[in-house]
Structure formats: C-alpha cells, structure tokens
Amino acid sequence: MTEVDFPDALPAGSRLHWYVLERVLGQGGFGITYLAHDTNLDRPVAIKEYLPAEIARRRSDASAWPHSDTLAKRYAWGLERFLLEARTLARFDHPNIVRVLSVFEANNTAYMVMRFEEGEDLATQLERRGTLPQRQLTDCLLPILDGLELVHGAGFIHRDIKPENIYVRRDGTPVLLDFGSARQSFGSAKTLTILVAPGYAPLEQYYGDASTQGPWTDIYGLGATCYRAIAGRAPLDAVARAKGVLGSVRETLAPATEVGRGRYDEAFLAAVDRSLQLSETDRPQTIADWRRDLLADAPRGRVSAEAPASFAAPPPTQPPRVEPAPSSTHESAGRSEGPRSRWRAGALVGGLLSVGVALWAFGRFGGSASNVSVLPSASSVATTALPRIEASPSLSALTSTSTSMSAPPVAATSAAFAATSAPPTAAEVAKTAVAAAPAAARPTKPAEVTTSPTSARNPQVAGRVTKPPAQVLEAAAPAMSSTRAETGSASAAAPTPSIAVTAAVPSPSPVQVDTTGARSARDQAIDAGEAALRRGDANAAAQMLAPLAAAGASRAQALLARAQETRPAAQRSDFEAYVWYGIAARNGHAGAQAQRERVGAKLQPAEIRQADQIIERWKPRPEAVPATPGDRTAP
Amino acid sequence: MRLAAAKPLRTLGFAFLLLLLAACASDAEKISAINALNQGFRVEYEKLLAEKGTRLFKTTREDAFVAMRVALAQLGMQTEQQDMALGHLAVAAAAPLPLSDDEWRSASQLDLPLLRRLIQPYVGAAANFVQFEPQGLDVVINATFLDATAGTEVSLTVRLRERAPPRSGWPRRDYVAPHLVTVGLEKIFATFERELKAGPQR
Numbered sequence: 001m002t003e004v005d006f007p008d009a010l011p012a013g014s015r016l017h018w019y020v021l022e023r024v025l026g027q028g029g030f031g032i033t034y035l036a037h038d039t040n041l042d043r044p045v046a047i048k049e050y051l052p053a054e055i056a057r058r059r060s061d062a063s064a065w066p067h068s069d070t071l072a073k074r075y076a077w078g079l080e081r082f083l084l085e086a087r088t089l090a091r092f093d094h095p096n097i098v099r100v101l102s103v104f105e106a107n108n109t110a111y112m113v114m115r116f117e118e119g120e121d122l123a124t125q126l127e128r129r130g131t132l133p134q135r136q137l138t139d140c141l142l143p144i145l146d147g148l149e150l151v152h153g154a155g156f157i158h159r160d161i162k163p164e165n166i167y168v169r170r171d172g173t174p175v176l177l178d179f180g181s182a183r184q185s186f187g188s189a190k191t192l193t194i195l196v197a198p199g200y201a202p203l204e205q206y207y208g209d210a211s212t213q214g215p216w217t218d219i220y221g222l223g224a225t226c227y228r229a230i231a232g233r234a235p236l237d238a239v240a241r242a243k244g245v246l247g248s249v250r251e252t253l254a255p256a257t258e259v260g261r262g263r264y265d266e267a268f269l270a271a272v273d274r275s276l277q278l279s280e281t282d283r284p285q286t287i288a289d290w291r292r293d294l295l296a297d298a299p300r301g302r303v304s305a306e307a308p309a310s311f312a313a314p315p316p317t318q319p320p321r322v323e324p325a326p327s328s329t330h331e332s333a334g335r336s337e338g339p340r341s342r343w344r345a346g347a348l349v350g351g352l353l354s355v356g357v358a359l360w361a362f363g364r365f366g367g368s369a370s371n372v373s374v375l376p377s378a379s380s381v382a383t384t385a386l387p388r389i390e391a392s393p394s395l396s397a398l399t400s401t402s403t404s405m406s407a408p409p410v411a412a413t414s415a416a417f418a419a420t421s422a423p424p425t426a427a428e429v430a431k432t433a434v435a436a437a438p439a440a441a442r443p444t445k446p447a448e449v450t451t452s453p454t455s456a457r458n459p460q461v462a463g464r465v466t467k468p469p470a471q472v473l474e475a476a477a478p479a480m481s482s483t484r485a486e487t488g489s490a491s492a493a494a495p496t497p498s499i500a501v502t503a504a505v506p507s508p509s510p511v512q513v514d515t516t517g518a519r520s521a522r523d524q525a526i527d528a529g530e531a532a533l534r535r536g537d538a539n540a541a542a543q544m545l546a547p548l549a550a551a552g553a554s555r556a557q558a559l560l561a562r563a564q565e566t567r568p569a570a571q572r573s574d575f576e577a578y579v580w581y582g583i584a585a586r587n588g589h590a591g592a593q594a595q596r597e598r599v600g601a602k603l604q605p606a607e608i609r610q611a612d613q614i615i616e617r618w619k620p621r622p623e624a625v626p627a628t629p630g631d632r633t634a635p
Numbered sequence: 636m637r638l639a640a641a642k643p644l645r646t647l648g649f650a651f652l653l654l655l656l657a658a659c660a661s662d663a664e665k666i667s668a669i670n671a672l673n674q675g676f677r678v679e680y681e682k683l684l685a686e687k688g689t690r691l692f693k694t695t696r697e698d699a700f701v702a703m704r705v706a707l708a709q710l711g712m713q714t715e716q717q718d719m720a721l722g723h724l725a726v727a728a729a730a731p732l733p734l735s736d737d738e739w740r741s742a743s744q745l746d747l748p749l750l751r752r753l754i755q756p757y758v759g760a761a762a763n764f765v766q767f768e769p770q771g772l773d774v775v776i777n778a779t780f781l782d783a784t785a786g787t788e789v790s791l792t793v794r795l796r797e798r799a800p801p802r803s804g805w806p807r808r809d810y811v812a813p814h815l816v817t818v819g820l821e822k823i824f825a826t827f828e829r830e831l832k833a834g835p836q837r
Contacts, residue, residue: 017711040713080833083705090701093719102708550720573716573725575777604677604809606684606792610779613790614721617781621720 006032008051008058016106019047019113027053030082031109035116041568044116045101050082050109064109079110086112096147098167098177119170121177122225123163132229134264138294140166140174141226147176148222149287152215159213161221162200163228199234200224204280206239216283219290223275223283230260230269235276242278267296522548526556533559538566549580552620557584558592565599574602575611582615668757669806675753676810683813684792687820693786694831696722700780703789706826707733712776722780727796730769733776738818743767746812767812771798774811776823789827791820 006024009032014021019036022044026033031051038045049064051057055071055078056064066075086103089112093099099115122140126132132140144166151158158165158176165178202220204212220238227235235241236253256264256272271293277283284290529544542563548556561580564573581596600608692699700719704726708714710733712726731739746767755762773796781788793811811819 018713087701087705090704093717102714103705104708104711546718575725576716576718576721576723579721579723604680604792604794606681606688607777607794610777610790610792613781614723614779618721 008032008053010034010049010058010062014062016047016111017104019045021047030078036113038113046114046116048112048114050079050111052078056109063107082110082112086110089114092147092150094147094150095173096143096175097151098175117167117169117175117177119168121164122166122168122174122229125168126163126229126232130232131263134268137226137229138268139172140168141222141294142291144174144176144222145287145291148218152218152287157213157215158218158221159205160201161218161225163225166225198237199228201238202280202283203238203242203278212280214280215286216280219275219283219287220280222290223272226272227256227276230256230264230272238278268294271296522553526553526559529556529563530559533563533566536566538563539568542567549583550621552587554584554587554589554592557581557587558589558595561592561595561599574599575607578603578608579611579614579618582611583618586615586618664757666805668754668762669808671753671757672750673806673808673810675749676812679749679813680793680810680816683816683820687817688792689788689790690824691783691786691788692828692831696780696782696787698831699787699789700724702830703778703780703827706823706830707776707778709830710823710826712774715775724778724780725775726778727773727775729798730772730774730795732774733822734815734819738822739769739815742814742818743812745814750812767815772796772808773798774819789824791823793819 006027009024009027010016010021012022016036018040019038021034021036023035024032025035025046031049034047034049036045036047037043051064052075055075056066058064066072083103083105086100089098089100090103098117100112101115102113104111104113148158148161160178161176165176167175167177169175200221202217204217224235231254241253253276255269256276257266257269260269260272271284271290274293275283275290284293525544526548529541529548532538532541532544542560545556545560545563549560557580561577561584564577564580566572578596578599581592581599584592585596603611694702697719700717700722704714704717704724707724707726712728712733714724715727716723716725718724734742743766747765750765750767751762754765758765775794775796777792777794779790781790793816795808795811797807
C-alpha cells in the first residue's frame, strides 16, 4: 500500500473495527479494495471502500467527503448504491458468486467485507493465453451461469459482466465479482446511471431505460466474454456495431461462428453469436435458454457442466470426465453415435439381465430383506452407472437402462482432494468424488454418457422411477460414528464398489441400502466431510457437509452438527449444532436426539424455543447439492 | 483543591475495599453469586423476550434476513453464522456493542439494584460495589426468521460470552441484564425497521 500508487488509500495498519488493512488490492472508479486481516476470525478478507475519485476525496482524518456541495447528492446516492450492492450480494450464498461477509459505515463512507479469493481474473488469463479452448471456457462459464441464474431468479441483474469481473480461484473454480452495477431488474422505473464496459455492454445499457434491461443484458456480457476467449479480442463496442449495421461505419462484428470455426462446436459458437445480438429481444431471454443453446452440441462426458477443478491447470491429455448426473438445468440431448449406441444396447441387455436376477433374488429372499445397492436422486434423471454387479448377502444388484452412463478409466487419486488450497465445498467434493472414483470400481469402457431425452426432459417420470423412500434409506445409513474406513481423500484411492440403480424395479417393500456395498458419490462426499472432521478440520467439514445436510441427508446433518460444535471458538455454534442434531433426529438418525439434548443444555430456554421452531419447520432442499449418480440422500 | 486531594484518596480507598471484600468472598460464594445472577437475570430475560423478543413484519423471510443482517452490521456486529435457508443469523461483537458506551452505562445503572439484590446473599456488602462492566465480554445475538401467515416472524435472543475461557467449575455469565436487553432489542428492531424501509423496492 504505497502512497505513490494509491494516494487516497488508507495506510497499511489502519484499523476498521476488527479489520487491519494490509495493502491495496486495486482501485477503480467506485473506490479502493484492500486486503485486510480479520483479527476476530484470524483470516484474510477483502474490504471494498466506497471512495469514487470523481466525486470524493479523503481528508486528513481519514474520512471521505464529496469534492463540493453540488456533488454531495451524487455521493450520497452512490453510497446508497454501494450499500445496496452489499445487500444484493448478501442475498446469495453460491460458490460462484462473491461472498459478502459484512458491511458497515465508517469515515463517512461504507465498507464491504468480502471473502478474500486467491487467484487471478479471467482478463489476466486471457491476456496471457490469448484464447481458451472450449472445454476450459465452458468450465469457467457454466458455474458462473449457475450463480447468475440464482441472481436473476431473485430479480437482480449484474450489468457489468466482463473478464475483469470473473475471478478464477487457485483451484480453478470461477467466481463472479463486482456487483457494483447490480440492481433489481424488475419493478423499478428509476433511471439508471450509465455504467458500461465498452465491448461487453449491450446497446440497451447505452440507450435504453431500466425496463429494457434484464437477464439478456447479462447474457450479452457473458457472450462478449466468450467472444473474447474465442477470438482473442473483445467484440466491437455495441454502439460501433449499431453504426456498422446502419452503414454509417464499415465496422461490423465477425461472428463467432467464423472466428472460432473448427476450434469449437458449431452450436456453441452459434449460441455465442445469439447472445451478442444487438436487439435484446433477439437474445436468449434467460440463462436456462442460453445454457441449452450452448450445450446443444456437447456430448456428455466431453463438455462438463460442472468441472471447476480443471480450469486452472488442465492436464495435457485429460481423460473424458465422468459427468455428474445431469441436472435439469444442465441437460444436453446427448447425441447417439455408433459405438455409444452399441454400448448402450449392451448396457440395456446387461441391465435387463440384472433386473431379472434381482427380481429373482427379490422373490427368493423376500423384499423386506433385500439390499439394494444404489439410489439415484429424483433429479438424476434415471442415470445409471453400468458397472459390475456387486455381490451382497442377499441380492446382487439391480440396474436400469433408461439411460446409461459409464465412467472413464480415470485413475483415482487423493490429490483430487488435496489439490485445492481452500477447503472444497460439498458440491466440489461430490463432483470430485465422482471424477476421482477408482478405476477398479468402474467399467473399463471408454468414457461416454448418454442421456435419454425423454427421461431427461421429464424429471418427474425419472424421479418417480428412481426415487427411493428417503427415510428408509437414511435409517439404513451407517451411523455417524461408524467404523468405516477413513474416507475423504482416502476414499478416492480405495476401490469402491460400483453403483447400480433401482430404476425400473418395483419396490413393494422399503428399499434398503447395502451398507457394505455401493457407495454413492454423495456418500463419498459425506465421508470426505467426516474425514475432515476426524482430522480436526471442522471448518472444512462444515463447508462440505452443509449443502448435503440441507439436501436432506441425515448423516450429513448429524456430522454437520458435530462440526458446528467443534469449530474454532468464534465460529462455533451450539445453536446450529442443536438445530442440525434436531433435524437429523427428526429424520430418524440414531443417536442424534441424545446429542441434541446434550447440546441443548448449553442453550438458553429462549434459544431452544427458537431452534425448535426452525427444526419443526425445516424442509429439505434437494437443489442444495447438484445431483450425482447414485445419489441416495435426496428426499 | 480539597476535592482534588480527596479524589485519589477516595479512589484508593475504594480499590482497597474492593480488594478486601473480594478476598473475603470465597470461590464457592462467588460461584453461587454468579449462579444466582444468571438465574435472576434469566427470569427477567425470559419475561422480556416473551414480550419484546419476537415481532411480526410484513415482509418476506429473505428480505427480513438481509435487512437484519445489514442492520446488525451497521450496529457493529460481526456475522458469525448465517443460513438463510435455515432462517438463522448469529452475530457477535465485543460489549457494549450493539449499544454505545453511554447506552450501556445508563441502562446498566438501572439494573444495579437487581444485580446487587441477587448477589448480596452470597457476597454480603461487596454486592454494593459491584459494577456491570462490559470488559472481557462479547455480546452474541441470535436472530431467527420464520414464515408466518402475514409476513415473517423475527425473533432475537441475546447472550454474553466471556472471551477468556471460564475457570474450571465456574459458571459462565450468560445472561444480559434486563434493561440492557430492553434497550438492545429496541435499538436493533428500530435499525432493522429502518433498513427494511430503505431496502430495495420491488
């Protein structure tokens, strides 16, 4: 933090509440971003200070003031927007949206405390590399789409999407930054201040009023970002393009289908061109629309919808990725090719045989005693791993063939878990667990994933077919304190039994999980959380387990409760431990009730009343975790 | 001059008396006094919360959550736990936050009679010299947000957290004095309501 570089910056060592500023991370039109140390939680944070250089400056007492009285109103308005940005971001808890930790006013200005992300922005990467191959581009783009979809769903638009605002963490996962221009997109007629990034801002941001802006505005920014990665240069500014169309200048935009031909899928390029249409009505109107366009040509297993870890440092010859079970939003039609069709046919026959064997076993040994290996979630769209049939005491396996998915010969490695500098989220763990599942447990066919369009587009049907009774599954799940072998990184390295699916099997009696048999990806993710807990990393465990608990997995809930109890002092929460033990107990987890009562002794009666009401009204959120093959925890 | 000379003497005498009295009370008596304090404050606190701890707001749970989070941050509280889906927010800060020094001082003065009455049976006359100081304490606030028919039900609870770990076998000072709770709840809800009104328009 040098005075020469940033003359308006607060000096290093300055204290704002319990944050001690360390250095300037950057300065923009809005103000200054600092790296700071949170002395309460002993962790680095990024703090954004509202100090727009055009209209305000710092005084000797560190306070910020507008240059003149006439600018005071504008300053106040900007300050309000700044606080609104914090509030906007506080609405979203998504791994690909920058996380706001707090906001406060001081020095006659405001400060937004954010999680400090280590990595570099996409603009810097593009500067260095020129262009990006499709795989890496989609690995960066698709998670951002997920996050942005959440933002749009809440009625907000970002309005300033460009490579500079997409940050790539060290583990390769992208995060969308700088919602400085974000505003609620619906229902406000307030005229907008023009905030545009040339090349990345659509025409309506120059000329339109608020009513013409919407998700399509962000889609333009994302399309322009893709164009930059495809062509090696940003698209022409929208105003110049408009003039080109009108003939007043000679410049027009070379379409992505031309500049990227041969290097990218045609459908992908066409989708990028569609996103860059000058008229907002010609663009995809929602993220879901555009995602469908982008992935229309992508064979599953080739372009991953969720593959964050590979973006930062892709291996030279990366094997095809095992696709997580397709979610409703990441569907692709999945083209049928010759070998794939043959493999699918083989799988179908194998599956039917397996079903036959299973039904025979079912009848022979009695439904109530049968052990079934796997259970996909409702949203897994009848995806089936086609593995070897797993022997269990009473039943071999059950398979379904409405959709088939085979895993690639990916060598399992614990490095998949260790590679990230930050603790992985549960979703990441779940994904990694799938990707890193041991080769021994997977079929040795080439990677390929096919999706039955019918089932994929009709999740209700798929759900009806594949969804097991959650309560029963949970009751059969191993106890929290089971003596299962250490998992997490270890689980990836140990041969794991393969997955089979009950899809087409009628289940007159409760389905039970073979606790010695198949381990679903989500089970492995829970195992990873448990392993983190055992090695004393309760924070990482809590991060991994939270979405799984929210999705309804009672073992994850009980483990999360334990993590909440054992986190470092400032993050420890007996209240949340009590809540999660209570929810786990309500979901039938053995032993959770006793733990709930034990933790309850530390709470005030009023806190217990609060917590009990939460427990009583709690509902699972299956969408909290991306669907994965073999998911057995979705309620 | 007389006053200036007398002040150090009085201060010295006061400190000496405190030491003397502190030495007079055994550990067992002090533990009993803290337990009595917790118990007595708890009764008042529960009454107060029943009256003032939960309020209904005509807003969505999400908006209430965001507004409360921003309101508490404005009052200097640091978010420690948050789960919008669960409807739980936990914040903490060194006492006297979220109150100012003045607010703490004036409210705690009103609580002194109760405090002294509660501990007098255990520490005798020393009770008259006890003050309710914020040093070494964090204030922890739990906010919960529940859907209600007409909006969102927002509940607050407040507790104290000693920064230094308690001595083995000693009770923790959990409960905030009643007037401090009252002033705190009113301040938080007032800030929250302002924040709700200033929030993004739909």
